[in-house]
Amino acid sequence: MKDRYDSVFWIYGANPVAEAIKSGRRIDAVYVQHQSGTHLGAIISSAKAKGIPVKIETKDFFDGRFHKGHQGIAAITAKKEKLRIEELLDIPLKRGEMPFFIILDSIEDPRNFGAILRVADAAGAHGVVFQSRRSAGITPVVAKASAGAIEHVNLTETVNIKHAMEKMKKAGIVLIGAEAGTGTPLWDIDMSAPLALIVGSEGEGLRRTVREMCDSTVSLPMKGAVNSLNVSVAAGILAYEVMRQRKTQR
16 A cells, blocks of 8 residues: 655665765655664764654554665655766866776666675775666665665766766776676786776676777686676775775875
């Protein structure tokens, strides 16, 4: 049965709600589970200090709306704002930094999508590009999986990531595709240049047309019996290799 909350955008979980409050994103109300304990006290105080209404609800209210792990807290918020590709490309220029972007090709699992946003934030990527179709998109599950990192990552949604890749190429961005079992080992490729890492889905990897647009491909050498890593784990390893190379070349 549809209720008045079905058409609003929710985030849930302690970290996502706390980071949304810190970020200044518009929050209409914070909902807290009755007798949730003292672990949410700091978040509740932060919400009240910003004039955000805090409402108490039952365990059934939370269990009926959110996935396991809601931690007894949720919020109705404005949707995450997204940037045009031109705005995204301007960010490193304005900061005087070497460009570093992550492009997602058909990442449809929301937990992988969210985990990659967490990687992007931790590794200092200037933004993440994804397309509107064949993508998990921005959902409450993605926000939860990102542990609040979604509030700090610049996002660009596009009808076709190949259009964004073309604009990046024209802007002097090197496109490096991550492809299991093929390509140059990650420590043998120069990642100190302006670049975008492109990662594909676990099942299919990069689409052929996307792979053909890449300037080069990179892979993670594998010694174990299992021939691939979770895509968010692989993205994390690659992103930190970018950080390592750039630090050593200062």
